[in-house]
Ligand SMILES: [Zn+2]
């Protein structure tokens with residue numbers, strides 16, 4: 001598989017990342033990518049930018065790379081509430097919903113996490129569930145992934161998780177297997193917090209290869225497939 005976009009990257013705006021959008025795009029161009037998702041942390045993460053950042057317009061093209069303006073929203077509780085209001089969510093081109101310890105920590109309560117994901121999946125503005133393999137947030141994988149298939153949500157296989165989130169390799173393997181079983185779209189992403197990490201997917205790719213994940217499920221392995229997703233689901237050209 002050849003990849004054309006990194007679907008989860010951070011810039012210095014996130015408060016704990018170290019490159020600008022220009023540096024990230026230059027790195028993406030060097031890797032032969034055409035697109036990048038800029039998904040800075042939404043406001044309840046310590047150090048994250050103000051809501052206004054997610055409502056302002058951003059450059060569409062930087063260094064020849066199409067910048068897909070996104071956010072990594074935080075799940076705040078078991079009702080699936082996010083820390084971005086609808087007025088911001090509807091202006092964004094791509095919304096990842098993730099669980100982060102500083103924003104919500106249900107103490108490995110599997111039922112609470114499952115309930116939260118099921119609610120998040122009902123949110124029409126959410127495109128992708130972020131790093132679900134995090135061992136601190138166990139959930140009923142079969143139920144949640146099946147519902148992703150029903151609602152057309154994307155699951156990311158986050159390369160960074162294999163290094164920093166305990167339990168991720170085992171959990172990601174099971175999640176990816178269920179995505180294949182139920183036909184759920186997958187993206188691979190770096191979750192880069194520095195330019196050199198943009199487009200680094202080696203752990204994620206190894207997992208997809210090991211499981212024989214069909215390429216048709218991997219949205220960012222083909223530019224036409226990626227464009228079709230955004231046109232069909234969101235009515236936007238990327
Ligand atoms: Zn971060």
Ligand SMILES: [Zn+2]
Pocket residue numbers: 072098100130131
């Ligand atoms: Zn995250």
